[in-house]
Amino acid sequence: VLVPMQLAYIGLGSNLEQPREQIKRALQSLGELPETKLLDDSGFYESKPMGPSDQPDYVNAVAELETALDAETLFRHCQSIEQQQGRIRQRHWGERTIDLDVLLYGQEQIDTTDLTVPHPGIGQRDFVYLPLLKISPDIVIPGKGALKEIVQSCASDETDYACTFAGNIK
Numbered sequence: 001v002l003v004p005m006q007l008a009y010i011g012l013g014s015n016l017e018q019p020r021e022q023i024k025r026a027l028q029s030l031g032e033l034p035e036t037k038l039l040d041d042s043g044f045y046e047s048k049p050m051g052p053s054d055q056p057d058y059v060n061a062v063a064e065l066e067t068a069l070d071a072e073t074l075f076r077h078c079q080s081i082e083q084q085q086g087r088i089r090q091r092h093w094g095e096r097t098i099d100l101d102v103l104l105y106g107q108e109q110i111d112t113t114d115l116t117v118p119h120p121g122i123g124q125r126d127f128v129y130l131p132l133l134k135i136s137p138d139i140v141i142p143g144k145g146a147l148k149e150i151v152q153s154c155a156s157d158e159t160d161y162a163c164t165f166a167g168n169i170k
């Protein structure tokens with residue numbers, strides 16, 4: 001049978017154990033998922049922690065995937081990549097080796113106990129929307145409109161983690 005391919009965007013974040021290596025490894029794993037192609041990545045971004053400030057700065061990135069996996073299956077794969085890379089849940093909003101968030105999955109809107117898509121933080125976190133807009137400047141958030149417009153209408157002090165581009169991923 002023919003399974004429609006969807007565009008999906010994954011947000012990646014790390015602030016432990018060589019963050020750039022963690023991001024690279026997770027991108028490689030995403031590219032090796034079944035029925036999935038890694039189409040693009042944003043490059044590295046650096047940002048100040050959202051949450052407790054006594055933790056290292058973050059390295060963030062966004063990946064663009066084309067996939068035949070459904071959103072729930074993609075989400076489970078993301079969780080297993082986090083586990084492979086030794087993600088240990090410590091304190092709330094604390095440091096982590098790798099975090100993978102399903103930001104967008106096609107035009108779908110999903111609200112289950114463990115998965116909310118579009119990710120509710122997209123318009124409020126510069127470390128999510130800056131790398132996302134770099135890949136896809138005209139991206140539309142289902143139910144909300146053009147991301148560019150959403151970001152402009154949001155007070156910048158609520159979205160500012162001093163996120164800046166920090167180089168291509170080789």
Ligand code: ROI
Nearest residue numbers: 013047048049050051058093094
């Ligand atoms: N802060 C930044 N800057 N980047 C992240 O990826 C990130 N991820 C998180 C919390 C702890 C909320 N803070 C973050 O999960």
